[in-house]
Amino acid sequence: VLHRRRPAGAQPGFVVLVDLAAASIELGDTVAAMGYLDSLVVNDPIAEEAFRGSFALTEAARLLVRLGLHDRATALLSRLLAIPSPVSGSLLRVDPGFAPLHREPGFRRLLQGPP
DSSP: OOOOOOOTTOOOOHHHHHHHHHHHHHTTOHHHHHHHHHHHHHTOHHHHOHHHHHHHHHHHHHHHHHTTOHHHHHHHHHHHHTSSSSOOHHHHHHOGGGGGGGGOHHHHHHHHOOO
16 A cells, blocks of 8 residues: 655645544544544635535534534534535535534524525
8 A cells, every 4th residue: 555655744634634533433532533623624624625625624514513513513514605615505404414403593593594
């Protein structure tokens, strides 16, 4: 197996951070998962690569829902709805990964759109 060497001190790619966060959740290590998700959101993958970066942040929102961090997930989804991304109101209504948010007032306001 060939591995691309990263420069010393380089951060893992944003797709890897999503995968590491998901694996950490499955292993019950929520502290590590939050560390990976925080790193992902802070490093703004959309600035690096808009298409794949928006998908990575969409997955990060799903993982935040799994962690029970509904306010953070809603804030991230609001950001994604404001730009060209795979997120739409229709997706948020039918995607089971976002179903726990349906009871949240902030999420319901988000689906209603701007006043």
